[in-house]
Amino acid sequence: xxxxxxxxxxxxxxxxxxxxxxxxxxxxxxxxxxxxxxxxxxxxxxxxxxxxxxxxxxxxxxxxxxxxxxxxxxxxxxxxxxxxxxxxxxxxxxxxxxxxxxxxxxxxxxxxxxxxxxxxxxxxxxxxxxxxxxxxxxxxxxxxxxxxxxxxxxxxxxxxxxxxxxxxxxxxxxxxxxxxxxxxxxxxxxxxxxxxxxxxxxxxxxxxxxxxxxxxxxxxxxxxxxxxxxxxxxxxxxxxxxxxxxxxxxxxxxxxxxxxxxxxxxxxxxxxxxxxxxxxxxxxxxxxxxxxxxxxxxxxxxxxxxxxxxxxxxxxxxxxxxxxxxxxxxxxxxxxxxxxxxxxxxxxxxxxxxxxxxxxxxxxxxxxxxxxxxxxxxxxxxxxxxxxxxxxxxxxxxxxxxxxxxxxxxxxxxxxxxxxxxxxxxxxxxxxxxxxxxxxxxxxxxxxxxxxxx
Numbered sequence: 001x002x003x004x005x006x007x008x009x010x011x012x013x014x015x016x017x018x019x020x021x022x023x024x025x026x027x028x029x030x031x032x033x034x035x036x037x038x039x040x041x042x043x044x045x046x047x048x049x050x051x052x053x054x055x056x057x058x059x060x061x062x063x064x065x066x067x068x069x070x071x072x073x074x075x076x077x078x079x080x081x082x083x084x085x086x087x088x089x090x091x092x093x094x095x096x097x098x099x100x101x102x103x104x105x106x107x108x109x110x111x112x113x114x115x116x117x118x119x120x121x122x123x124x125x126x127x128x129x130x131x132x133x134x135x136x137x138x139x140x141x142x143x144x145x146x147x148x149x150x151x152x153x154x155x156x157x158x159x160x161x162x163x164x165x166x167x168x169x170x171x172x173x174x175x176x177x178x179x180x181x182x183x184x185x186x187x188x189x190x191x192x193x194x195x196x197x198x199x200x201x202x203x204x205x206x207x208x209x210x211x212x213x214x215x216x217x218x219x220x221x222x223x224x225x226x227x228x229x230x231x232x233x234x235x236x237x238x239x240x241x242x243x244x245x246x247x248x249x250x251x252x253x254x255x256x257x258x259x260x261x262x263x264x265x266x267x268x269x270x271x272x273x274x275x276x277x278x279x280x281x282x283x284x285x286x287x288x289x290x291x292x293x294x295x296x297x298x299x300x301x302x303x304x305x306x307x308x309x310x311x312x313x314x315x316x317x318x319x320x321x322x323x324x325x326x327x328x329x330x331x332x333x334x335x336x337x338x339x340x341x342x343x344x345x346x347x348x349x350x351x352x353x354x355x356x357x358x359x360x361x362x363x364x365x366x367x368x369x370x371x372x373x374x375x376x377x378x379x380x381x382x383x384x385x386x387x388x389x390x391x392x393x394x395x396x397x398x399x400x401x402x403x404x405x406x407x408x409x410x411x412x413x414x415x416x417x418x419x420x421x422x423x424x425x426x427x428x429x430x431x432x433x434x435x436x437x438x439x440x441x442x443x444x445x446x447x448x449x450x451x452x453x454x
Contacts, residue, residue: 042088043068156193164213
């Protein structure tokens, strides 16, 4: 058996931010910017309102802010609800090799803790990078070839709880033994099944992972013990969630290679495996003389995972539309854009969208790369047109730039804040390393009169 729990714990405890490459530190800031933007974009949706109605009554003392509502609850509950907001529009980051989403949960957990105790930006950034790095590595252990996990397993559900525990443990200053316990306590709470995909229940996976990860680190800090090999043991994380697992992926070149640099940011608010279909349809719609109303039928050739996760020809609401490749292909062709508005219930039930979705056939192509797609259209006059995208936006070959992330942040933050407040907050997020007290951001932008009428 390869030992991975203690080597990871030892690395986390000994890690220093100033020893990390500048590219890694900047990627941590990018992850924070993206995560905070996604909180703002999703926080006012009904799924958060309903969850808040339950958990506000159950909350402990007011310690941290539920972003978008100006209400304060205990820190783990605030982090849970804010993590759900990150995931509401499926606009979060993605570790492309495993379809995990490692940044949002530790980011909002650390942000909630910054309201509970004073936290410097450099310390939050360091903890966030470690949480993302460990979550990505553990996702590789169970879901990146040669490892294999069941398609029904929510990779982010079972990895984010550990990434959040690691991040929180670093912030709390856990020693090596406590960090081992924190990882173990996170593992025993790990959960996430894709049966909730396309429903409010799917958002609870991220919230549960975030809350449980925080509690794991806080328990470990008080001497609450767990097993010594929760990741590699016979009844542990790797053995339970993968067949076979790839244990070496957790510690390979640890401290030299940063798997978090393989994390990516979504340009479209939907399942990552749909993005290539959106791009190819936008490309086709931009051709001179293209007329979506003249389409007789349309065939999309996509990577098999796109079919396995997102084959929903007629979604019944916006939650199902988030994971419907047919929906996003249709709106890309009809409206020539694919933003949050195109995933709304109004658009889901638009007769033109419904009709076009019904004319779309999706075919799983074993030879198609996950970032590629081909569309072939038959028009009513008998003519055909085809388009192909080899690398979609948001892929490793076409990543979002800092400017792209700024545009994405503004589009979501302006749903809640004034334009001036949005620019101020965005600037503060980019300057994360310079902040003396991150918790002051909540006071300035998310509490009381700070919220605009947006």
